[in-house]
Amino acid sequence: MKKWEIKEIVNKCLKEKRLCRAYFNYHREYWYLVPLMVNDKLFLSAEEDDFIIDGYSIRRFRDMKKAEIKNDLCCDILLKENIITSIITPNIDISNWETIFRSLNALDVNIIVEKESLDEKCQFVIGRIEKIFKHFSYVRHFDADGIWQDEPYKIPYNEITSITFNSRYAEFFSKYVNGSYPKK
Numbered sequence: 001m002k003k004w005e006i007k008e009i010v011n012k013c014l015k016e017k018r019l020c021r022a023y024f025n026y027h028r029e030y031w032y033l034v035p036l037m038v039n040d041k042l043f044l045s046a047e048e049d050d051f052i053i054d055g056y057s058i059r060r061f062r063d064m065k066k067a068e069i070k071n072d073l074c075c076d077i078l079l080k081e082n083i084i085t086s087i088i089t090p091n092i093d094i095s096n097w098e099t100i101f102r103s104l105n106a107l108d109v110n111i112i113v114e115k116e117s118l119d120e121k122c123q124f125v126i127g128r129i130e131k132i133f134k135h136f137s138y139v140r141h142f143d144a145d146g147i148w149q150d151e152p153y154k155i156p157y158n159e160i161t162s163i164t165f166n167s168r169y170a171e172f173f174s175k176y177v178n179g180s181y182p183k184k
Helices: 003-016 073-080 097-106 167-174
Strands: 020-024 029-039 042-049 052-060 064-069 113-117 123-132 136-140 151-157 160-165
Touching: 003 029, 003 064, 029 052, 052 167, 097 123, 097 136, 097 160, 113 151, 113 167, 123 151, 160 167
Parallel strands: none
Antiparallel strands: 020 029, 020 064, 029 042, 042 052, 052 160, 113 123, 113 160, 123 136, 136 151
């Protein structure tokens, strides 16, 4: 699909509060997203999974290879159950990655930052934003045992494929992180 076609479908889903089936270069499967904000390069969406809104993600258009408007009984159920209409759009400035990090920092939530790929090693960081710069940010992350790492992880913006926040994974894991968050 051409990028302008993808953007047209995503914008239609945004305007009509519809579910979008999105295919990305770095996944073999598709995602169900409800677009909430769009600009020329980035978009913010709520992620839908089996009639549950599972947090928000910010992704790049350049990684999207195909988009479709989902139109079936599941969509009717989502509407009748007020699942899509009850989504609250978070106050995030999606102008660029720096403004996104600043907005997320103001929300004071743990985030997941990913560099996804089919061919290369993927990177996954979960934690709190520590420092924000023009071309990169530092995130203090915790490991799979819930232990805060001593040093923050430097995240160059040009490597980010997605940022997720308020997801079940991040929320539940964050409740059980070992000890308190290290001082900045």
